Amino acid sequence: MSSAREAAQEHHRVTTAALDPGALVNSVAGPACGAVATFVGVVRDRNAGRRVLWIDYEAYAPLAHKAFDQIAREALERWPAVRLAIHHRIGRVAIGEASVAIAAASPHRAEGFAACRYAIERVKQMAPIWKHEHFEGGEVWIEGAPADPWDEDARRHALERACT
Amino acid sequence: MSSAREAAQEHHRVTTAALDPGALVNSVAGPACGAVATFVGVVRDRNAGRRVLWIDYEAYAPLAHKAFDQIAREALERWPAVRLAIHHRIGRVAIGEASVAIAAASPHRAEGFAACRYAIERVKQMAPIWKHEHFEGGEVWIEGAPADPWDEDARRHALERACT
Amino acid sequence: MHVRIRLFARLREIAGDAELHRELPDDATASTAWHALTAQFPGLAPYERLISCAVNEEYAKLSTPLQEGDEVAFLPPVSGGGGRRFTTD
């Protein structure tokens, strides 16, 4: 598990730079992988009826890396052949720009789709990253529920979403 | 339906050029779309115990475009807010290179993942594109089942895989 | 009537040609065109129940009547296929 853990960690990034989905695909692809499923989360121009101007993302970066690492370990336990990479942007992100990008490479496509979906659900659940939405007329921190890495209900929920 | 159909057609491509997943993401992303799910199919170095050298893809290109168009129409019927792009490479494709790339942009991630998965299943089922696998010691055409755009069982199968 | 016939992948290899031209009777269907081919290239016969067909770049039934100048294409099974046999790569 330790070498898999180290390999997974290299793939994770919390960065102020623009995300590059193509590079992410290349970072996980390999000759034994026939499928790469990716997810890119993009800042939308509207949310809950508000006209969004931009979003500032704030992270507790070292803990976010460890959360991504835990997510990759969870995915490896469930889908041993999957290679996962998780990049999250922080700082100001404009409308139409990517805030998060995930790639899952796998021998066959079923587990790639599942692992990619699982990973984004887990990132939303437990990565220590906060959205500060700036909209026409104000700003608001988007707060859902506490990040809880031990919440088995949450993990089950993510597995259900992954359609497994 | 007609304008949606025309918009969808522009997104489809059958090409001898290398596929570019990043460009594909950009081609469907928009300010109202918070999620882009993509799938990239890559030529693997092994198949059915054989060491693969490369794959030659052959297409009936005008019919493939129409098949992609039908797939996009089917996806639009099921997920009206999804924007889909399907690119398929033809000619010689080396190990590790992408043979097919699909992107599905959507307001929320659930329908993006579903539409992307649905699209790749349908492409495999009914696009008039053939794989000529060259392996160590020989070559073989990979033949599964007849392409049948009216096969409702196949379409149901693709919807099930899309986890809807 | 005169029709243009297109063959792909393994069918093309068996016939040794991607495009053929045939004169068919006025009441010919896509099936008539197919049997004109299998008469000449017996190696195609095993594909009888496995082919798809297209007329003028649209999927069509084998029972579709042909018209003068039509392009009829015969397609071997694709790698995925109709949900019965299904590759996952």
Place this chain on the structure above:
Amino acid sequence: MHVRIRLFARLREIAGDAELHRELPDDATASTAWHALTAQFPGLAPYERLISCAVNEEYAKLSTPLQEGDEVAFLPPVSGGGGRRFTTD
């Protein structure tokens, strides 16, 4: 003992600082550190049941004992959260 406290997002705004330093009793837990904060910044109190906490860059329970020089972080709810309330963007 001396501990370093880190606050993020809305908690950081309420306290007006991303990093604070406190002297705590030797038997202090993460919870002790939190209550030292709410005593000074009552605006933090509504977050009592909503926070997560981390000690030395690892998720931890509020009951976790602290040691001299520890870094304890308090985290407001994230946008997704624990499967109870769930955004889909």
